[in-house]
Amino acid sequence: MNQSFHNLNSDKQKRIINAACKEFAENGFEKASTNQIVKNARIGKGMLFYYFKNKEELYHYLIDYCLNHTIEEYLQKIGTSEPDFIERLKQAARLKTEYHLNNPDMVKFLATLFLKDENEMPERFRKRYKEIMILANSKLYDNIDITLFRNDIDTEKAFKLIRWSIEGYQQELINQLKNQNLTTLNVDPYWDEFYEYLDVLKTSFYKEEGKK
Structure with missing residues (x-):
């Protein structure tokens, strides 16, 4: 990759990255149009190949960039000191909802990558993919206090049911908010409703003293 890309101002870099993520997410690597990318990024037709040698180099750069961005701006921000x-x-x-709303094109691009069979990924990214899955898993389950759960509950099944419930509400929230102006929108009522659902989950799965 040409160092000139890193020398661009951040707004222009972001336009190119988002335009490329969107095109690859919607059409896949083979059918993705570099003409559409430069149009959406609002750059000259020849500039993309000044920054990147070819479409494959751009694609691999995006994978690297999006994985790093997801780790730094989402996964590493999840603390593991909370035992509940x-x-x-x-x-x-x-954190995930805010990340999705602020980076929709990158999220869609990674989703299309992760939904593929692992063996279809470029070989150099398979190890990184596994490392990220291990990190994400540790962020959810390390240092969890399972004594908070009722004694008659299968903890592993409870983990899955709680996670599915929260992820379902979270996706519904993302769908409701994705086309709205988040800088002026009061999202507190949405989170208040979310916390009410969490209280229901605690009532269902936790011992009485485990509810806060």
Whole structure:
């Protein structure tokens, strides 16, 4: 990759990255149009190949960039000091929702990558993919206090049911907010409703003393 890309101002870099993510997410690598990318990025037709040698180099750069961005701006921000599984997921859900709303094209691009069979990924990214899955798993489950759960509950099944419930609400929230102006929107009522659902989950799965 040409160092000139890194020398661009951040706004122009972001336009190119988002335009490329959107095109690859919607059409896949083979059918993605570099003409459409430069049009959406609002750059001259020849400039993309001044920054990147070819479409494959651009594609691989995007994978690297988006994986790093997701780790730094989402996964690493999830703390593991909270021992309450539902409270941990509350924190993660808020961070993930904000990340999705602020980076929709990157999220769609990575989603199309992760939904592929692992063997279809470029070989150099398979190890990184596994490392990220291990990190994401540790962020959810490390240091969780399972004694908060009722004794008659299968903890592993409870983990899955709680996670599915929270992820379902989170996706519904993302769908409701994705086309709105977040800088002026009061999102507190949405989170208040979310926290009410979490109280229901605690009532269902936790011992009485485990509810906060």
